[in-house]
Amino acid sequence: MIAYLKREFGDIDINYTGVDVSEKLLDEAKNRLPDIEFIRGDIIDGISIKESDIVLFFGVISFFDNVETVFENLFRLSSRNGGVYVFAPFNKYGYKVKYEYTHINEGERITDIEYTHSISEISDWLDKKGVEYFWHKFDISIDIAKSESSYPIRVWTEKMYNGERIQRDMIDRIEEQYLLEILM
Numbered sequence: 001m002i003a004y005l006k007r008e009f010g011d012i013d014i015n016y017t018g019v020d021v022s023e024k025l026l027d028e029a030k031n032r033l034p035d036i037e038f039i040r041g042d043i044i045d046g047i048s049i050k051e052s053d054i055v056l057f058f059g060v061i062s063f064f065d066n067v068e069t070v071f072e073n074l075f076r077l078s079s080r081n082g083g084v085y086v087f088a089p090f091n092k093y094g095y096k097v098k099y100e101y102t103h104i105n106e107g108e109r110i111t112d113i114e115y116t117h118s119i120s121e122i123s124d125w126l127d128k129k130g131v132e133y134f135w136h137k138f139d140i141s142i143d144i145a146k147s148e149s150s151y152p153i154r155v156w157t158e159k160m161y162n163g164e165r166i167q168r169d170m171i172d173r174i175e176e177q178y179l180l181e182i183l184m
């Protein structure tokens with residue numbers, strides 16, 4: 001993500017800090033972007049870094065059941081008048097859906113649990129917090145080919161008759177992604 005932002009906004013003076021819970025992924029990120037500060041942190045425990053004007057939380061919220069703790073800790077990372085941006089699949093019909101994926105990989109049974117959180121449930125909670133927020137539906141504009149060889153099978157796109165694309169996950173489930181913009 002930071003590599004992409006640096007490429008797109010390289011001429012703007014921005015200080016980036018990358019945070020992840022996984023040492024392995026942090027090491028990979030440090031190798032790729034040696035000039036950027038990367039630190040280990042768990043969003044459930046709370047992360048101690050300087051407040052930022054823009055907090056990006058992309059592709060992570062689906063791992064958590066209790067998103068209120070996650071949001072509270074994201075808000076603590078944001079400066080006053082800053083913005084918190086959460087990108088993930090969300091459910092527009094008011095359902096919070098729990099997925100349990102179990103399969104065998106190289107003889108080992110692996111179980112992953114993910115949630116697609118309800119837009120209305122999160123909106124009700126944000127209303128109680130008194131913050132201003134906007135849901136932006138994300139329509140993907142590029143083709144991503146299906147690759148059976150990757151593990152786990154990454155998402156891919158299918159073009160529909162009207163030219164729009166849908167995004168499918170590893171079990172063919174259609175994912176509707178949103179950017180939730182929260183103004184602090």
Ligand SMILES: C[S@@+](CC[C@H](N)C(=O)[O-])C[C@H]1O[C@@H](n2cnc3c(N)ncnc32)[C@H](O)[C@@H]1O
Pocket residue numbers: 001002019020021022025041042043044057058059060063
């Ligand atoms: C799908 S990746 C998204 C990576 C990155 N946000 C990006 O857009 O390039 C999900 C990441 O969430 C991290 N993660 C999972 N649980 C976490 C937690 N409790 N606190 C912080 N990061 C976590 C994983 O280690 C993984 O790197």
